[in-house]
Amino acid sequence: MARREQEDTIIRVRGLRNGFGEQIVHDGLDLDVRRGEILGVVGGSGTGKSVLMRSVVGLQTPMEGTIEVFGENTIGREETDSINIRKRWGVLFQGGALFSTLTVSENVQLPIKEFYPGLDAALLQEIAAYKVVMTGLPANAAPKYPSELSGGMKKRAGLARALALDPELLFLDEPTAGLDPIGAAAFDELTLSLQKTLGLTVFLITHDLDSLYAICDRVAVLADKRVIAVGTIDELLALDHPWIQEYFNGPRGRAAVASAGNKPAPEDKRL
Numbered sequence: 001m002a003r004r005e006q007e008d009t010i011i012r013v014r015g016l017r018n019g020f021g022e023q024i025v026h027d028g029l030d031l032d033v034r035r036g037e038i039l040g041v042v043g044g045s046g047t048g049k050s051v052l053m054r055s056v057v058g059l060q061t062p063m064e065g066t067i068e069v070f071g072e073n074t075i076g077r078e079e080t081d082s083i084n085i086r087k088r089w090g091v092l093f094q095g096g097a098l099f100s101t102l103t104v105s106e107n108v109q110l111p112i113k114e115f116y117p118g119l120d121a122a123l124l125q126e127i128a129a130y131k132v133v134m135t136g137l138p139a140n141a142a143p144k145y146p147s148e149l150s151g152g153m154k155k156r157a158g159l160a161r162a163l164a165l166d167p168e169l170l171f172l173d174e175p176t177a178g179l180d181p182i183g184a185a186a187f188d189e190l191t192l193s194l195q196k197t198l199g200l201t202v203f204l205i206t207h208d209l210d211s212l213y214a215i216c217d218r219v220a221v222l223a224d225k226r227v228i229a230v231g232t233i234d235e236l237l238a239l240d241h242p243w244i245q246e247y248f249n250g251p252r253g254r255a256a257v258a259s260a261g262n263k264p265a266p267e268d269k270r271l
C-alpha cells in the first residue's frame with residue numbers, strides 16, 4: 001500500500017468476523033475510515049453497527065480479522081499496552097452512558113483522571129468546564145446531575161466527556177436518537193463544527209437520514225454481515241442494491257433530500 005494512503009487511513013478493518021454463540025454478526029467485513037472525514041455507518045437494526053464500533057475500540061474481541069487504528073493493532077491488547085492509542089479517541093456510546101451518580105463535570109473528568117492520574121483537582125475542573133461550554137451547554141450545567149438534564153443536554157454532556165482528552169478520532173453511536181428534529185439538527189451542526197475546528201475524524205453510527213445528508217462525507221452500509229458499499233450518498237444511490245434503494249429513495253430518504261435542499265450544502269457549510 002502507498003505510504004500516503006496508509007497515513008490517510010485512520011481505521012483499517014480487514015476480514016472481520018464477529019459472533020455470539022451460533023449467531024454470526026460480521027463475516028469478512030472490510031472498512032477504511034479516512035483522516036478528517038465524517039463517515040456515516042448505516043444498516044438495518046441488528047446488522048452489527050455497534051458491535052463493529054466496539055470491536056474497533058477494543059471492547060469486543062473478534063473471532064477473526066485485523067483492525068488497525070492509527071496504524072496500530074487494537075485487537076487483544078492489554079489496557080495498559082493500548083493506552084497511547086486509546087487516549088487519541090473519544091467515544092459517545094448510545095444513550096450518552098453518563099454515570100448518574102456523578103455530576104456532568106465529574107463525568108467529563110473521568111477519562112482525564114484515568115489517563116492522567118494525579119492532575120490537580122482545580123485544573124481538572126477547569127478542563128471539564130471548558131469541554132462543557134465547548135459542546136454548547138451552559139456553564140451552570142457542569143455541577144448538575146444527568147437526571148437534571150434534558151435528553152439533548154445529556155447527549156452534549158456525553159460528547160463533552162468524549163472530547164475530554166482532545167481526541168483526533170470520535171466515535172458517535174446514534175447521537176441524535178431520541179432528539180426532536182430541531183435538537184437533532186443542532187447536534188449535527190455541533191458535530192460538524194467541532195470536526196472542522198478540531199480536525200476530527202468521525203465514525204458516526206446513525207439511523208438519521210438528515211444527519212447523513214447534512215454532515216457525512218461518506219456513508220458505509222452494513223448488510224449481509226459486511227460492509228456492502230462505501231461512498232458518497234450519490235455514489236450509493238447509483239448502486240442497484242434493494243436495501244440501499246429502499247433506504248435512500250424511500251419516503252423518508254426523499255424527505256431528507258428535500259430538507260437538505262433547503263439548507264446550505266455541506267460543502268458550503270465547510271467554508
Ligand SMILES: Nc1ncnc2c1ncn2[C@@H]1O[C@H](COP(=O)(O)OP(=O)(O)OP(=O)(O)O)[C@@H](O)[C@H]1O
Nearest residue numbers: 020023025043044045046047048049050051052207
Ligand atoms: N453482548 C452481546 N451478546 C450477545 N449478542 C449480542 C451482544 N451484542 C450484540 N449482540 C447481537 O449482535 C447483533 C448486532 O448488534 P448491534 O447492537 O451491533 O446492532 P446494531 O446494528 O447496532 O443495531 P441497532 O441499529 O438496533 O442499534 C444483534 O443481533 C445483537 O443482539
